[in-house]
Amino acid sequence: MTEIVDESLMLQYAQGDIQAFTDLYTRHKDSLYRYFLRQSATPELAEELYQNVWSKLIKARSTYQVSSKFTTWLYRIAHNELIDHYRRNTTENKVIALNVEDKRTEATNEAEVGHLADQQQKTIDEQLHLSQQASHLRWCLKQLPRQQKEAFLLKHESGFTLNEIAKLVGESSEGVKSRIRYGINKLKHCLMHKMGRV
Amino acid sequence: MSDKYTDHDITRFYSEGSTEKPSAELDAKILALATIPIETKSQPTLTSAIPIKKPALYQTWYGQLSTAASLVLVTMLYLHNSDSFHEPADNVNEQATNQLMENEATGLSSIKSTEQPVKNSLKKSIKQKVNIEKRSKKEVSSIMADSTLPSASSDTEIRQLNKVKSISEMTPEGALEVTTTFNKIDGLLATEQREKARERLIELLQKYPQLKADLNARYMNLLM
Numbered sequence: 001m002t003e004i005v006d007e008s009l010m011l012q013y014a015q016g017d018i019q020a021f022t023d024l025y026t027r028h029k030d031s032l033y034r035y036f037l038r039q040s041a042t043p044e045l046a047e048e049l050y051q052n053v054w055s056k057l058i059k060a061r062s063t064y065q066v067s068s069k070f071t072t073w074l075y076r077i078a079h080n081e082l083i084d085h086y087r088r089n090t091t092e093n094k095v096i097a098l099n100v101e102d103k104r105t106e107a108t109n110e111a112e113v114g115h116l117a118d119q120q121q122k123t124i125d126e127q128l129h130l131s132q133q134a135s136h137l138r139w140c141l142k143q144l145p146r147q148q149k150e151a152f153l154l155k156h157e158s159g160f161t162l163n164e165i166a167k168l169v170g171e172s173s174e175g176v177k178s179r180i181r182y183g184i185n186k187l188k189h190c191l192m193h194k195m196g197r198v
Numbered sequence: 199m200s201d202k203y204t205d206h207d208i209t210r211f212y213s214e215g216s217t218e219k220p221s222a223e224l225d226a227k228i229l230a231l232a233t234i235p236i237e238t239k240s241q242p243t244l245t246s247a248i249p250i251k252k253p254a255l256y257q258t259w260y261g262q263l264s265t266a267a268s269l270v271l272v273t274m275l276y277l278h279n280s281d282s283f284h285e286p287a288d289n290v291n292e293q294a295t296n297q298l299m300e301n302e303a304t305g306l307s308s309i310k311s312t313e314q315p316v317k318n319s320l321k322k323s324i325k326q327k328v329n330i331e332k333r334s335k336k337e338v339s340s341i342m343a344d345s346t347l348p349s350a351s352s353d354t355e356i357r358q359l360n361k362v363k364s365i366s367e368m369t370p371e372g373a374l375e376v377t378t379t380f381n382k383i384d385g386l387l388a389t390e391q392r393e394k395a396r397e398r399l400i401e402l403l404q405k406y407p408q409l410k411a412d413l414n415a416r417y418m419n420l421l422m
Contacts (some may be wrong), residue, residue, distance in 0.1 A: 013232070016235075018232060021232045022229060022232075023226075025228065025229065027234070029225065030218075030219050030220070033218065037218055047221075050220060050224070051228060054232075055231060057229075058231055058234075081408075104308050130211070130233040131215075133207075133214075134211045134214040135215060137211040141212075156212050184208055186205075188202070188203045191208075191211075192202070192203065
């Protein structure tokens with residue numbers, strides 16, 4: 001139902017309804033932002049790519065046709081934007097600033113602790129533990145190969161099915177399934193290593 | 199918690215940690231961008247309605263000028279060089295023959311002994327042979343005409359007449375060789391190289407013994 005509404009909102013926006021776009025944007029902004037944040041070297045770059053995608057979508061509103069799901073269209077633009085960026089800056093993406101990442105992890109860790117403290121149903125220790133795990137997982141996710149990372153994010157962040165991801169990235173469903181499977185296994189190993197369980 | 203993580207754990211940890219959001223400033227920027235109306239395609243003006251087609255090269259002044267200049271150049275080159283193109287072949291052969299004779303007289307025709315490549319010498323020798331053949335035929339015919347004169351009493355004239363008698367009975371190739379060899383012998387005698395001239399003459403007589411009967415006193419002396 002949500003998907004149908006998405007497409008309707010986009011069509012309304014194409015006809016000049018700004019409120020329709022605001023609703024659409026509010027609905028998808030967070031997951032799309034994190035999609036870029038997880039795959040970019042810096043938050044600034046993620047913001048730039050994120051803005052570019054919305055800008056392209058806005059420019060293409062008059063040509064929009066309901067041929068597929070709105071989210072598929074949105075993430076296809078996002079995927080292409082990311083691929084273009086990787087092509088332009090191949091060397092840049094080889095370098096992952098681990099120190100910067102660690103510092104960022106610590107900072108978000110603290111913020112997250114504060115956020116999770118509000119949840120009264122969990123004890124402070126559990127919250128801290130969960131926060132630590134989430135922080136490590138984000139770090140591990142950064143270490144994944146690009147394609148595995150993207151497949152994982154499209155599934156767990158944006159909620160696409162295997163077939164939808166396959167269509168979006170131009171791969172077979174089996175290929176996407178393998179990518180996600182390998183990705184999750186690597187995440188598990190990485191997390192165990194980070195928690196000192198190996 | 200067990201030592202090993204499950205898929206569910208990974209999903210849960212990821213969901214727990216996924217709290218980042220775009221900044222309010224970024225949201226505002228994008229929402230502001232969305233309010234900009236779609237650019238209506240401007241009505242084509244008189245100048246922009248008709249697409250400016252790039253003229254073909256022949257339609258431009260520089261294209262026409264360069265074509266005319268090319269034609270003039272080609273015509274001038276043709277007119278300038280047409281005389282040499284249409285020069286009779288005999289004249290060319292005559293020139294080549296004259297040059298060859300000069301070369302031979304100065305002893306430059308001994309290509310075999312030089313270090314020139316075989317191909318070049320072969321080509322040259324074939325050209326020379328053709329020219330010499332023509333030349334010798336002319337020479338023979340002119341000498342034949344002169345031999346009817348009763349006043350042919352000088353040594354050279356007698357020698358030429360003797361040569362002609364025997365040469366005229368030979369094949370064109372033989373006549374050519376004999377004429378060439380006699381010319382070389384004369385050249386060697388003129389440069390006081392009697393021994394070499396004698397060797398040449400002996401070689402020639404071994405090949406063509408019938409010439410011995412017609413040799414004049416000068417050549418006979420050389421043999422002694």
